Amino acid sequence: MSLPRFGPHDDPGPDFAALLRLTGAGPESGPLGAAAQHPQAPPEIPHGTTCVAVRYDSGVVLAGDRRATAGHLISNHRIEKVFPADRHSGVAIAGAAGPSTEMVRLFQLQLEHYEKVEGTQISLEGKANQLGQMVRANLPAAMQGMVVVPIFAGFDTASSRGRLFEYDVTGGRYEERDHAATGSGSLHADTVVKLGFRPSMTRAAAVDLVLDALYVASDADSATGGPDPVRDVFPVVAVIDADGYVRLDDAELRRRTERLLRRHRTRREGEGGAS
């Protein structure tokens, strides 16, 4: 591999996606671009589903369930849909699993590449816009069923607060004040979050709320996976605050999930619903 060098007229600058295009290694030659050339929708491919995000007093919580489905079949029990984007931000993605993970990989690299080339970070708003452009670039594939709809969450070091961004299939970018959800179970998950949300929640309360939201979504939506204590599979939950992106470990998630399930059971017993 020779050193990629450009003249002053075709230099891609800090844009990694443009660099990929110029060197011919871009996603146009991969699954995202290939879809545009095929008029028919692909056969049933794995889809990842529900993700939620909630703002709390000193940051944001981002969570996603672990199920991937292809048609009526569960294709994966442990897929991950929540990823760090860089030190102070993360993405959660619902949609076609292949293009989603590819988009995340490209987004992570785009941010890191910019930071290394320019010596400074992109602003949080700038990162949100970058992701919007990638979602828009996926529109031809989305028209054929390979939809990718992310949530972007981060800690804005300039204004010292957590921020949330939702997207639509066309790359439209909408900042949310308190909470966001995406994917097939998002309607149920978002309702739970909406009812449980309090301004300036603690981190612990916010984590419990997203776990509850995903649990309820899994109860109503067949494409959303619930917690599985038998196989030790819990949602991926990440918190982003001034100290950066941290993924919660399984021990904490197991503890909180067990408490959540106990709470649901007690409620049913209290109503005399247990049999």
Place this chain on the structure above:
Amino acid sequence: MTMPFYAPPEQMMKDKADYAQKGIARGRSLVAFRYDGGIAIVAENTSSTLRKVSEIYDRIAFAGVGRYNEFDQLRIAGVRHADLKGFAFSREDVDARSLANAYAQSLGHVFTNEFKPMEVEILVAEIGLEDDGRGDQLFHILYDGTVVDEDDWVVLGGETEEISERFEEALPDAPRSLADGVRAAVAALAGPERTLSAESLEAAVLDRGNDRRAFRRLTDEEVAAILEA
């Protein structure tokens, strides 16, 4: 049709080499060395914005001396090379040796084929995966594409002989601490007649203790604290 004056190839190469060396000697030098926690690079640099030392990839750092715009172009090309390779293959497939060879190819090509050689000397440093530092690598690449694989430490820039002599004398044997190495490097760069303050230095480390991205700049306060101790 006019005939160009004949110049023997030896003379042409020598003229080019002299030209490049003069350009490099005009700039300030830098020192890189291995310490018990990784690799450190210390450069004399009065600017706090135009960097000589930078991050290329997870475990790879770059340093350049000579003409700023030329080594900065090489730095960016290196970041692109590494990021493209990591994207096409995997992060662990990006290594300093292949990057050093790409640099050597590019510099050698410019030296022999273009009118003006690049007035730069660059360093590609990589820390290995083992904790004992066995995989650490320092590649010193000259303006004509010559690659030198350095073992423990290296000096880049003008007056390298004097600085190397002073550094070798002041540098404690491995394994050495970061602070001891930085003090020896600063003393060697400064020489007997000058003292260098933290503000006129640029220092960065590839720290084995860091997460995925090992590169970290030392702040002026950190460097000052080391120098005062």
